Amino acid sequence: MIVLLLLSLLHPFPAHAAKAVDVSPALKDLNQAITALQKGQSADAPYSSFKTWWQQHKTAVSKSSLDVSIQLSQDISSASLDLLNGNRKQSIKSLSTLxxxxxxxxxGLYGGVKSSTHQSLGSYITELENAKHALEQKDWVTAATQVKQLQQDWLSVEGDVVSQSQSIYTESEKNLVMMDAYLANPKTHSKAQPLIDEMITSLKPLASANYGMWDAALIPIREGLEALLVIGALLTFARKADSTPAKLWIWSGTTLAIVVCLAVGALVSFLLSVASFGNNNSLINGWSGVIASLMLLYVGYWLHRNADIQRWNAFIKSQTAQAISKRKMISFALLAFIAVLREGMETVIFLIGMAGRMPASTLILGIAIGFGFLIVIGVLMLKLGVLLPLRPFFMISSFVVFYLGFKFMGSGIHSLQMAGVLPSSVSDRLPSVNSLSIFPSWYSIVPQAICLVIFVIVLSKRWLMNVFHTNSKQAKEA
Known part of the structure; x- marks a missing residue:
């Protein structure tokens, strides 16, 4: 599996080898059809002209890109049905999608002619400019459709962006959700254009930038640190409990996640396009983030609860020689799997996106440096974790785990909004802190607030117990 992925990085296969078909006549017909409907006129003549073009070029388009041929067939069926039913508003929407x-x-987002070095990001900027034009014309239906498409196509270019600027990547992803929300509400339509202007301005300098070894190295470092914190805390706890089975379960979950990520990477490289995988990746990030957050809340509570030395000793004595129950070991393995899957999936997709944009030797060297850095950090975490006294270890670990749970919840729900599972609603009254994955949406703010309340309750309970024990001890001594 690793060999397949390396082959895809060394010799990235263009999804489709045939020459792309000129679609300018078809776009002209569709523009005329949409304009006619917007004016309350019949779109039969221009749409009939488009269908004639499609019948003449369908085979050539299919040879050029099977993905787009399938998608166009679906879009044409929807548009034809809406026009037949006489639903003007829905017809405009389906024709805009087409x-x-x-x-x-x-x-070039569907393949065809092999992309040039920066064609992908440049094409995405062209999409943004098309959506901006629709906003300037107050064509809200078309703009909303184009923003939805921009969300789906984001995966095609996010590797280009995150390798050069984490802040621009996070801000752009947030803007995509906010634009979708603003265009869904007639009262906030005008707020979408400043966001699209900001994206165009920030992304344009990146389209002409050159990639180097450190760009490739930073991707696994950025994406892997949070997963490493989770794995490190679990392994250190297993070592302190002297439970070899627990360590094996954690490593098994981690290894399985790595294999799955490599398998998906090979699948995307050889059989699919990155764009076609976009929505699935958002779903994986979304649900894994929410599930991991809930599991981290439990683990954080459990670690904080065992920070007391007497309780820890009682826990060890109450268990078998393995010290940790099988059910808890399975939960640790599942948490390790989810944490690595969430970060590893994006790492693999980002790296595939960079393939062909720098010499293969430079890319592989950068990947090796990035993962080498993570290994060093992981070894240091385990060494220092074991050396730490019991109480400080549990206290620090619980804070780290609660922090990651809070962040995963926000980013997970944000990804579900990108995938369209949850509405992209935003509120100007809510804060936005990208570094903490705090986004201005009630859908993410409320669950994060609940996480924060749980954390405060756990801390307060521990503080009150410590005060009670201290007072009781002083009373006995007196």
Whole structure:
């Protein structure tokens, strides 16, 4: 599996080898059809012209890109049905979706001719400019459709962005959700344009930037540190409990996640396109983030609860020689699997996105340096964790775990909004802190607030217990 992934990085396969078809006549027909409907006129003539073009070029488009051929067939069926039913508003929306698919194909997001070094990000900026034009024309239906497509196509370029600027990556991803929310509400339509202007301004300098070894190295470092914190805390706890089975379960969950990530990377490289995997990746990030957050809350509570030396000794004495129950070991393995899967999936997709944008030897060297750095950090974490006294270890670990749970909850719900599972609603009254994955949406703020309340309750309970024990001890001594 690793060999397959390395082959895809050394010799990235273009998804489709045939020459891309010129879709300019088709786009002209669709633009005329949409304009006619917006004016209350019939769209039969331009749409009939488009269908004639499609019948003549369908085979060539299919040879150029099977993905776009399937998508266009679905879009055409939807548009034809809406026009037949006489639903003007829905017809405009479905025709706009059809037009966007053709524009994506024209800009290279569906493959065809092998992309040049920065064509992918440059094409995405063209998409942004098309959406900006629709906003300037107050064509809200088209703009909303284009923003939805921008969300789906984001995975095609996010590797280019995150390798050069983490802040621009996070801000752009947040803006995509906020634009979708603003365009869903007629009262906030005008707020979408400043966000799209900001994205265009921030992404343009990145489109002409050159990649180097450290760009490749920073991707596994950035994406892997949080997963490493989770694995390190679990392994250190297992070592302190002197439980070899627990360590094996944790390593098994970690290894399985790595294998799954490599398998998905090979699948995307050889059989699919990165764009076609976009929505699935958002779903994986979203649900894994929420599940991991809930599990981390439990683990954080459990670690904080055992920070007391007497309680820890009682726990060890109450267990078998393995010290940790099988059910808890399985939960540790599951948490390790989810944490690594969440971060590893993005790492692999980002690296695939960089393939072909620098010499293969430079890319592989950068990946090796990045993972080497993570290994060094992991070894240091385990060594220092074991050397720490019991109480400080549990206290620090519980704080780290609660922090990651809070952050995973926010980023997980944000990904579900990107995938369309949850509405992209935002509120100007809510704060936005990218570094903590705090986004201005009630859907993410409320669960994060609940996480914070649980953390405060756990801390307060521990503090009150310590005060009670101290007072009781002083009373006995007196």
């Amino acid at each position: 037009r966007q698919t053709l524009q994506d194909y024209q800009s």
